[in-house]
Amino acid sequence: MIESVAAVTPSNRALVDGEVYVPGLPVEDVTQKYGVAPDDVAKLASAENPHGASPLALKAVAEAQSRLSLYPDWTAKTLRAAIGEKYGFDPEGVVCGSGETEVISMLIRAFAKPDEPVLMHSPCFPLYRIYSHCEGRRPVFSPMGKDFDPQVDHYIDVMRRVNPKIAFMTNPHNPSGRLMSESEVRRICEAANSDTLLALDEAYVHYSSAQFGMDLLREYDNLIVLRTFSKAFGLAGLRVGFGISNNPDIIRPLRLIKPTWNMGQMQIAGGIAGLNDDAHVARAVATIQEMRPYVTSGVDKVDGFRAVPGSEANFFLTEILNPELDSTRVFNELLKRGVIVKDGSDIPELGSRYLRVDVNLKKHMDRFLWALADIKA
CATH class of the missing domain: 3.90.1150.10 (Aspartate Aminotransferase, domain 1)
Incomplete structure (x- = not known):
């Protein structure tokens, strides 16, 4: 015994x-x-x-049921190709996740070592902080001002002081909806060290006047833009999100660290159709x-x-x-x-x-x- x-x-x-x-x-x-x-x-x-939900996505999901016995491509190749075509980037610069939240978790695991700093505003989308803690990384907060002014000068000061491995920028901000201008985001990108991964979370960008995030990818090699299909496309229950960068050295580690088949047949089909349901x-x-x-x-x-x-x-x-x-x-x-x-x-x-x-x-x-x-x- x-x-x-x-x-x-x-x-x-x-x-x-x-x-x-x-x-x-x-x-x-x-x-x-x-x-x-x-x-x-x-x-x-x-x-x-x-x-x-997007009507086009609903139709595509129904048609994808005939493929449920088959493994999808492990990188969601066709969805990555559709995203690349939509925004004008090489599909090799795209990684897909079961919701944008999975991509966030992969970023933290791939680009910050235990106890290394991860920068975010305070308040922030809670999963930045929760995933950082769960992975043994160290969340660092930059407080917001009156009525949740992003206080970009202060954010840059904190970034320079702690040299974070990852710096999250949420635009529009969650939970306030406040927006950083293109010039403000550029200032952060210019101030960051080359070894800081800049993660621009644009989950709610469709509802805003900020349509510049993708353009910045061509200028900053340490920038990744995060998007979701849950909001404007209406596919929250399907769980589809992605990260996109002009630098394949950012995407390659994410593809290796992600769960192998994290995107199913219906997610891929619905994502492709929804993406084009303008x-x-x-x-x-x-x-x-x-x-x-x-x-x-x-x-x-x-x-x-x-x-x-x-x-x-x-x-x-x-x-x-x-x-x-x-x-x-x-x-x-x-x-x-x-x-x-x-x-x-x-x-x-x-x-x-x-x-x-x-x-x-x-x-x-x-x-x-x-x-x-x-x-x-």
Whole structure:
């Protein structure tokens, strides 16, 4: 009889008791708990496409079912070729992931050694920080200013001081939606050391006026642009994302470190079709650009709340001005009224005075504004 067994332990403490990402709640949770009809629930916490999935992608996914018994190309060659053609780059400069989040995890593992610094704004997309901790890397934060001004001068100062192995720039920023100008991003690129990988995360770029990221790839050999199919293309449930660079020395390690067959037949087919569904993307962008000023001006009219200005994403921050309320209480009160938002307390650097709220169809914006006004301290 074995009296004792040595404990098997993970490689670092973050894999035992580290931070866990908190996604937006599903509609079913609100329907089951509060009895709100599914069609009436305003799901405003996951930045999903208000018009659903690309029709072209849906058709392609259905057709791909006939190939489910076959292994796909391990590099998603046809999808990489479509991305390269769309944006004017060699497909060898493209790596695909099961969502952009997988590409983020690969970057951190491939380009930063244990305890080496990874730079990001504070607050940031939580997975930059979570993946860094889980891989034993060291997140370094550059604070944002009033109304989430990116404070580019300060970011550059921090970058020069710590010489990070990876520097994340999120444009538009998550969770605020604030945008860095082309000149600001260029300043960061110019200031970075050649051994710092610059990761420009453009998950929400379609909704913004910032259409310069791909062009910068031709100028900076240490730059990679990250994109997702989850937002403007409406394929969040398919899990497709990519990284693109003009420098094959950045992409080659990512291709080697990624799970071998991380992209299935339906992901590849749906991604190719969705990528070229310009009409669907244009429809989503038009809705967001129309509803964003509508809902933010509406929030500003609700006593005790304020929309943080400047978002160019398909979400914005609502600041809670009433001292008798906090984000968790408002979040729960909104749930009772059939509205799902993101509680700022689930984003550690954001805190309890903010909610992140998606921009969506008018009926959902109206429900959110009604519910917010209905909450009493």
